[in-house]
Amino acid sequence: MNRTRLFIPLGVFCLILFVSYVGFSLDDRHELPSALLGKPFPDFQAPMLYDPETIVTREHLLGEPTLVNVWATWCPTCKAEHAELMRIAATTGVRMVGLNYKDVGSKARRWLADYGDPYELVIVDADGAIGVELGVYGAPETFLLDAQGIVVYKRVGDVNERIWRDELAPRLAQMGVYKGLAKDASIQAANTADRP
Amino acid sequence: MIAEIGQLSLALAACLALAAGATGMFSQAPGLRLLRQSTTSMVVGQFVFVSFAFVALVWSFATDDFSVAYVANHSNSLLPLPYKISATWGGHEGSFLLWILIMSGWMLALASRRANYPERFFGRVLGIMSLLNLGFICFSLFTSNPFARMIPMTPADGADLNPLLQDFGLIVHPPLLYAGYVGLAVPFAFAIAAMLERRVDAAWARWSRPWTNIAWAFLTVGVALGSWWAYYELGWGGWWFWDPVENASFMPWLAATALIHSLAVTEKRGTFKSWTLLLAIAGFSLSLIGAFIVRSGVLTSVHAFAVDPERGKFILLFLAFVVGGSLILYGLRAGGQRADVGFKIFSREFFVLTNNVVLVVALAVVMWGTLAPIGYEAISGARISIGKPFFNMFFVPLMLVLGAALGLVPVLNWKRTAWQNIKSAVTLLLPVAVLLASLGFYLTEPKSAAVLAALVVAMWVITTHTVDIWRRSRSGRLPPLAYWGMTLAHLGFAVSVIGIAITSTQSIEEDVRMEPQQVVQLGKAEVRFLGVRTVQGPNYQAQQGIFIVTSASGETFELRPEKRRYLAGGNVMTEAGIQAGFFADTYISLGEPLSDDAWAVRLHYKPLVRWIWFGALMMGFGGGLAVLDKRYRRLRTRHDKPALNATAKQSTA
Numbered sequence: 001m002n003r004t005r006l007f008i009p010l011g012v013f014c015l016i017l018f019v020s021y022v023g024f025s026l027d028d029r030h031e032l033p034s035a036l037l038g039k040p041f042p043d044f045q046a047p048m049l050y051d052p053e054t055i056v057t058r059e060h061l062l063g064e065p066t067l068v069n070v071w072a073t074w075c076p077t078c079k080a081e082h083a084e085l086m087r088i089a090a091t092t093g094v095r096m097v098g099l100n101y102k103d104v105g106s107k108a109r110r111w112l113a114d115y116g117d118p119y120e121l122v123i124v125d126a127d128g129a130i131g132v133e134l135g136v137y138g139a140p141e142t143f144l145l146d147a148q149g150i151v152v153y154k155r156v157g158d159v160n161e162r163i164w165r166d167e168l169a170p171r172l173a174q175m176g177v178y179k180g181l182a183k184d185a186s187i188q189a190a191n192t193a194d195r196p
Numbered sequence: 197m198i199a200e201i202g203q204l205s206l207a208l209a210a211c212l213a214l215a216a217g218a219t220g221m222f223s224q225a226p227g228l229r230l231l232r233q234s235t236t237s238m239v240v241g242q243f244v245f246v247s248f249a250f251v252a253l254v255w256s257f258a259t260d261d262f263s264v265a266y267v268a269n270h271s272n273s274l275l276p277l278p279y280k281i282s283a284t285w286g287g288h289e290g291s292f293l294l295w296i297l298i299m300s301g302w303m304l305a306l307a308s309r310r311a312n313y314p315e316r317f318f319g320r321v322l323g324i325m326s327l328l329n330l331g332f333i334c335f336s337l338f339t340s341n342p343f344a345r346m347i348p349m350t351p352a353d354g355a356d357l358n359p360l361l362q363d364f365g366l367i368v369h370p371p372l373l374y375a376g377y378v379g380l381a382v383p384f385a386f387a388i389a390a391m392l393e394r395r396v397d398a399a400w401a402r403w404s405r406p407w408t409n410i411a412w413a414f415l416t417v418g419v420a421l422g423s424w425w426a427y428y429e430l431g432w433g434g435w436w437f438w439d440p441v442e443n444a445s446f447m448p449w450l451a452a453t454a455l456i457h458s459l460a461v462t463e464k465r466g467t468f469k470s471w472t473l474l475l476a477i478a479g480f481s482l483s484l485i486g487a488f489i490v491r492s493g494v495l496t497s498v499h500a501f502a503v504d505p506e507r508g509k510f511i512l513l514f515l516a517f518v519v520g521g522s523l524i525l526y527g528l529r530a531g532g533q534r535a536d537v538g539f540k541i542f543s544r545e546f547f548v549l550t551n552n553v554v555l556v557v558a559l560a561v562v563m564w565g566t567l568a569p570i571g572y573e574a575i576s577g578a579r580i581s582i583g584k585p586f587f588n589m590f591f592v593p594l595m596l597v598l599g600a601a602l603g604l605v606p607v608l609n610w611k612r613t614a615w616q617n618i619k620s621a622v623t624l625l626l627p628v629a630v631l632l633a634s635l636g637f638y639l640t641e642p643k644s645a646a647v648l649a650a651l652v653v654a655m656w657v658i659t660t661h662t663v664d665i666w667r668r669s670r671s672g673r674l675p676p677l678a679y680w681g682m683t684l685a686h687l688g689f690a691v692s693v694i695g696i697a698i699t700s701t702q703s704i705e706e707d708v709r710m711e712p713q714q715v716v717q718l719g720k721a722e723v724r725f726l727g728v729r730t731v732q733g734p735n736y737q738a739q740q741g742i743f744i745v746t747s748a749s750g751e752t753f754e755l756r757p758e759k760r761r762y763l764a765g766g767n768v769m770t771e772a773g774i775q776a777g778f779f780a781d782t783y784i785s786l787g788e789p790l791s792d793d794a795w796a797v798r799l800h801y802k803p804l805v806r807w808i809w810f811g812a813l814m815m816g817f818g819g820g821l822a823v824l825d826k827r828y829r830r831l832r833t834r835h836d837k838p839a840l841n842a843t844a845k846q847s848t849a
Binding site for chain 1: 524796
């Protein structure tokens with residue numbers, strides 16, 4: 001038997017290792033500069049999830065700092081992220097708005113009933129039109145707006161403990177919506193649910 | 197104090213692991229016999245100190261020592277005691293300590309059987325295991341220390357165990373699953389030792405087989421338990437989600453399944469040696485890759501552990517070292533001793549080969565589905581989800597091929613089988629199988645070709661194996677336990693196939709709005725909603741719905757699904773109401789409250805869903821039964837001869 005053939009498994013493994021390494025060190029790449037950063041959140045008109053008659057516009061997001069979270073029931077990452085959103089909603093006063101992206105209304109309502117609803121209101125973007133305006137290229141994504149509706153920060157991928165601690169909490173503290181960075185550390189570690 | 201003792205014990209265990217690794221691996225010279233033998237006592241020492249550490253952590257949980265950060269994050273004074281104890285492995289740090297404990301347990305079990313193996317070879321095995329254990333313990337000590345204290349900021353109460361995990365399933369699922377994962381380190385260590393000692397032979401295969409079988413049995417039962425837990429606890433009514441973490445447990449299972457078959461050929465016929473080595477390495481490597489996937493946060497999933505880049509780096513390095521190293525060794529040492537044993541198409545060898553090819557292709561599919569999203573993300577930056585359709589597209593045909601081949605196993609001999617035997621089996625038994633399958637198919641609604649195919653394949657396996665049992669027991673001499681184990685496992689596969697085919701096509705799911713006293717039709721059953729009441733649990737408050745179900749046969753039972761709010765964390769959990777039955781489950785979960793007294797309710801009727809896990813249990817028990825076979829107990833008397841041969845070979849070489 002040709003000895004080089006016996007090294008094929010090693011090659012396959014190196015490839016897998018490389019992909020894992022790239023995927024693993026990818027976390028930094030989520031901080032992609034968004035074209036929207038420092039610019040006003042785009043205008044939109046969309047119905048609410050629980051009240052399809054009412055139309056929400058950009059005006060509804062003004063007045064106080066707001067987290068806009070793009071999510072969908074088909075997106076497993078959103079499920080992973082949900083506990084952290086619930087925790088943020090429960091422990092801070094920040095207004096959170098959900099943007100239900102390319103989803104089915106009944107499924108979305110069922111999801112929120114099952115896992116809890118961290119949002120003050122949920123906007124429906126059934127055909128993904130707002131998503132195009134926002135430059136969304138996957139779910140979940142999260143935008144932090146200041147009281148004037150300017151995009152201060154954008155996160156592509158899940159909001160996890162680290163993003164909360166390093167990116168969101170300091171910015172919210174700066175805006176004066178959130179105090180208690182210090183006391184937060186323990187609660188936070190506790191609530192980032194570990195599962196086998 | 198107790199926690200510090202635990203920490204110290206763990207550090208001592210690491211020292212012993214290092215020392216045992218050194219003596220096991222590098223004391224091959226004849227004069228170092230005493231040093232070599234000390235390896236065994238140091239292996240026992242590792243187990244003792246790791247047990248101390250584990251007990252210390254359990255103790256900290258049982259006594260509500262919230263100054264230990266891990267306890268504070270995963271327990272609460274309101275938690276019932278059994279859950280306090282199982283909370284020990286309810287998070288990353290503690291579950292890894294359990295992993296280490298089980299690893300040490302496997303080493304202890306190995307050490308207790310040391311008389312069965314040649315001393316030098318066995319020293320290597322224990323040395324390799326110790327070095328692996330050293331890596332695990334260092335990972336625990338340096339990146340995920342379960343004993344870290346929070347002083348002086350000790351919280352008054354803990355944050356509570358995730359309610360999903362406050363359940364019987366969590367008590368038993370991780371220990372069994374880890375026993376399987378870590379157990380694969382044993383055939384791995386045997387394979388590495390065999391390559392180092394240049395004795396990849398039939399004796400090596402015979403030594404590996406019982407260990408591989410037990411590890412595989414644990415893994416099988418562990419994976420099945422995980423699936424059962426997801427079914428009743430997550431409230432979606434599904435039993436497998438192709439979630440990355442599930443895949444992480446499924447990949448080593450596929451490799452281990454291929455391995456136990458390939459080992460059989462290596463032992464009996466002396467062929468497939470390189471392939472068996474590779475599978476032994478792959479099985480354990482996939483366990484490690486699974487650990488990496490789950491614990492590094494490279495993939496987000498329902499199971500995701502707290503993410504920490506340090507851990508990911510450590511595991512990746514460990515992985516590169518262990519797997520990379522063993523594959524380099526494989527490249528250098530495997531394939532040398534190619535046995536020149538031929539076999540025909542209708543032989544056990546060829547069918548094991550078919551089994552292995554199918555399982556490895558399945559493994560590649562699962563791996564692709566798990567890793568491709570990461571690769572895609574690396575290129576385009578966006579996360580995608582590869583879902584059920586992708587996996588089903590491959591798995592349905594693959595498992596049908598596997599089953600069709602499996603049905604012929606009882607007829608096949610090693611090397612070659614007379615065409616007459618095959619022909620008579622097919623002409624006699626295939627019609628019987630098709631007839632039985634058609635009877636079942638007649639009852640299905642909706643009907644599909646896939647269901648018919650699955651039923652035929654399953655019945656084919658059941659028919660041929662049952663006839664074989666009958667034939668053998670008629671001959672007067674009772675077949676050995678290994679035969680019964682294999683047959684039970686094969687029948688288990690057929691049972692699982694039936695369960696999967698029927699459940700995934702014949703289930704009924706209704707999402708309805710129900711008011712009190714309203715009656716809804718679920719298939720042939722009637723479901724009456726009586727209302728919702730508030731119930732107080734030990735550490736939660738629940739809205740409990742009461743439903744009366746009248747089945748098609750007129751039987752009446754009550755189901756009480758709950759929506760629980762846990763007091764400590766404020767988490768809301770759905771607890772499904774399930775009437776489990778051999779032929780079907782009725783499954784109700786409570787959705788959201790709607791206007792007035794109405795509730796959104798999800799009703800499921802799931803025929804034969806239990807068969808999936810029942811079949812898996814049969815496979816697991818089959819694996820365990822095979823290990824009890826007499827031939828493995830006689831190892832001691834048998835090994836002398838091959839050991840002598842080996843030394844003779846070496847002296848001539």
